[in-house]
Structure formats: structure tokens, C-alpha cells
Amino acid sequence: MQLLSQFLRRHDTDEQLMDLIATLMVACKEIALQLREGALAGVLGTTDNTNVQGETQKKLDVISNEILKTVLLNHSLVAGVASEEESEPVAGNPDGRFLVIFDPLDGSSNIDINVSVGTIFSILEAPEGEDYSQEHAYLQNGRKQIAAGYVLYGPSAILVLSTGKGVNMFTLSHTGDFLLTRENVIIPEETREFAINMSNHRFWEPAMRSYIDDLLLGADGPREKNYNMRWVAAMVAEVHRVLTRGGIFTYPWDSRSPRKPGKLRLMYEGNPMSMLVEQAGGLATNCYKNVMDVQPDDIHERVSIALGSLKEVETLMAYHEREESTREA
Numbered sequence: 275m276q277l278l279s280q281f282l283r284r285h286d287t288d289e290q291l292m293d294l295i296a297t298l299m300v301a302c303k304e305i306a307l308q309l310r311e312g313a314l315a316g317v318l319g320t321t322d323n324t325n326v327q328g329e330t331q332k333k334l335d336v337i338s339n340e341i342l343k344t345v346l347l348n349h350s351l352v353a354g355v356a357s358e359e360e361s362e363p364v365a366g367n368p369d370g371r372f373l374v375i376f377d378p379l380d381g382s383s384n385i386d387i388n389v390s391v392g393t394i395f396s397i398l399e400a401p402e403g404e405d406y407s408q409e410h411a412y413l414q415n416g417r418k419q420i421a422a423g424y425v426l427y428g429p430s431a432i433l434v435l436s437t438g439k440g441v442n443m444f445t446l447s448h449t450g451d452f453l454l455t456r457e458n459v460i461i462p463e464e465t466r467e468f469a470i471n472m473s474n475h476r477f478w479e480p481a482m483r484s485y486i487d488d489l490l491l492g493a494d495g496p497r498e499k500n501y502n503m504r505w506v507a508a509m510v511a512e513v514h515r516v517l518t519r520g521g522i523f524t525y526p527w528d529s530r531s532p533r534k535p536g537k538l539r540l541m542y543e544g545n546p547m548s549m550l551v552e553q554a555g556g557l558a559t560n561c562y563k564n565v566m567d568v569q570p571d572d573i574h575e576r577v578s579i580a581l582g583s584l585k586e587v588e589t590l591m592a593y594h595e596r597e598e599s600t601r602e603a
């Protein structure tokens with residue numbers, strides 16, 4: 275089986291990018307170790323702090339963030355980092371080449387019940403002559419990502435990575451190596467599986483409500499087939515399922531916070547996951563346009579997300595287009 279480094283070298287990956295990915299994996303392996311120890315190491319439960327989004331931080335949110343920050347900021351190629359758990363970006367080497375944006379622990383409400391969580395990351399080139407402690411340098415749209423991925427900490431720890439040449443999966447072995455276990459991932463175009471938090475049904479836009487209502491009608495409704503539903507409450511696990519066997523995952527805008535475009539964050543959830551999904555032949559939208567074409571104004575900006583099997587996501591978009599044209603008529 276191929277080591278991550280061998281695979282990247284065979285695919286002519288830029289040497290410095292390879293070096294950065296290897297460094298990121300040093301941090302993710304340490305996070306995996308902390309998660310495995312869990313209650314034994316006293317790292318479960320919450321802290322007394324809230325992050326910039328007003329969410330209570332879990333101990334492991336803070337620990338994972340510190341691990342990533344320490345490892346990355348000690349690397350000469352890293353000009354700066356931005357994180358879900360940091361209100362402002364943190365500058366690294368002013369001559370560094372890369373910016374790394376991350377969600378240190380996604381799905382952290384799952385930690386205390388021992389269900390899957392993950393680390394999501396997005397890598398950008400650092401524009402020259404900028405102050406890397408200011409968010410301006412980081413506010414690049416998703417198309418500018420030179421690599422993106424996640425490490426899912428589930429029954430196995432799995433790195434899912436794209437450097438813009440498809441999507442590949444690497445499983446962490448007992449020897450501490452990431453080994454290639456799935457090459458050139460392609461998401462099936464059609465699906466019978468959807469993922470949405472149904473408890474928010476009454477808060478959605480009419481287009482989203484009627485799309486989901488039609489899925490629930492199954493073979494008796496306009497979609498003429500029965501659908502199954504899943505909800506892990508960790509985007510990283512939902513995207514992994516979609517990449518593995520297809521499906522649609524959506525966390526749409528809802529009227530609980532009408533002024534926010536959605537719940538999930540554009541720069542460290544939406545963009546990296548959208549790059550993986552598009553690189554695997556799927557589609558990732560905010561129900562109206564591709565997520566990676568949204569120009570960010572804020573490092574912690576939110577976005578509505580619908581991603582997965584191409585034809586299913588296109589169908590969902592068609593419901594929104596119809597609704598929009600009725601509104602305008």
C-alpha cells in the first residue's frame with residue numbers, strides 16, 4: 275500500500291505543499307491520540323469559554339486548536355492561520371508561502387457521546403505584502419484553494435485530500451502512517467439518501483420545504499422513488515458518507531437567525547468540503563450558486579450549504595429557481 279508521501283510524489287505534487295500536508299498530519303495524529311484517550315485523559319466536557327460565534331467551547335475544541343496552531347506556526351512555510359476557535363487570524367512567518375484555515379474539531383457536540391468528529395482544512399497561497407494577522411489576506415474565494423481536506427476520527431482515522439487533481443483517501447495505520455485506501459473518489463450522480471436536520475422544517479424557505487416534502491412522499495410522490503435519511507450532526511461525517519456512497523447533505527438558511535446566510539461557516543467548512551465534492555464530480559451550492567464562487571467578507575462568514583450527488587443537488591436548485599421566479603412574477 276502506498277504511503278501518503280509516495281502517492282503525492284508520484285502525482286507530481288509541489289514539494290512545499292507536500293511538506294505542509296505532512297506537517298498538518300503530525301497535528302492530526304496528535305488530535306487522534308487525544309480523542310482516543312478521551313475520558314482517560316480528562317479531556318471530555320466543556321470549558322467556561324465561548325468562541326467568537328458565541329458557542330461554548332469543548333475542551334477538545336481548544337486542545338485541537340492549540341495543537342494545530344503550535345505545529346503549523348512553527349513551520350517556516352506557514353505565513354498565518356485562521357481558525358473557528360480564534361477571533362482573528364494568527365500570523366506566522368512573514369515570508370511563509372501558505373495560509374491555513376481550519377475547523378480544528380468539527381461536530382464537537384459528538385465528542386461526549388463518542389461519535390465521529392473531524393478536522394477540516396483549507397490551504398491558500400499567502401498574497402505578498404499583506405499583514406497575516408489581518409483577515410484581508412485570507413478573504414479569497416474557494417476557487418483559490420490549492421488544497422483542501424479533512425481527517426475524520428471515526429472507527430478509523432481517515433485523511434480525505436484534494437490538491438486539485440481528484441480526491442483520495444488515506445487510512446491511519448497502527449504504525450502512524452497514512453496509507454492510500456481509496457483512489458480517485460467519484461460521487462454517484464444519483465441517490466436515494468438525504469441528510470438534513472428535520473427538526474428545523476418549519477424554519478426553512480418554502481422551496482426547501484417542498485423539496486424535502488417531495489422526498490418524504492417517496493415512490494408515491496413526484497420523485498417516484500423511496501429515500502432514506504441520515505443525520506450524524508457532524509458535517510465531516512456526512513460529507514464522508516456522500517463521498518463514499520453518494521447522497522445529498524444540506525444545512526440551509528432558516529428563519530431562526532434570518533440575517534445569517536446559514537449555520538455552517540464558509541471559509542473552514544463550506545469551501546474545503548465544496549472543493550472535495552466538486553473534485554469528486556459532485557455539486558456544492560448555497561441553493562442558488564456554487565459555494566466556491568461566494569466572495570467572503572469575513573473569516574467567520576456563514577453560508578447555506580447543499581452538496582453531494584450532482585443530479586440530486588441540481589433538482590434541489592431547480593426547486594429554488596422555480597420559487598424565485600414565482601416570487602418575481
Ligand SMILES: O=P(O)(O)OC[C@H]1O[C@](O)(COP(=O)(O)O)[C@@H](O)[C@@H]1O
Nearest residue numbers: 379380381382383471507508509510
Ligand atoms: O446540531 P445541528 O443544528 O444539527 O448542527 C449540526 C452541524 O453543526 C456542526 O457540528 C458545526 O460544526 P462545529 O462542531 O465545528 O461547530 C456541523 O458539523 C453539523 O453539520
Ligand SMILES: [Mg+2]
Nearest residue numbers: 377379380381
Ligand atoms: Mg464545524
Ligand SMILES: [Mg+2]
Nearest residue numbers: 358377379380
Ligand atoms: Mg469546530
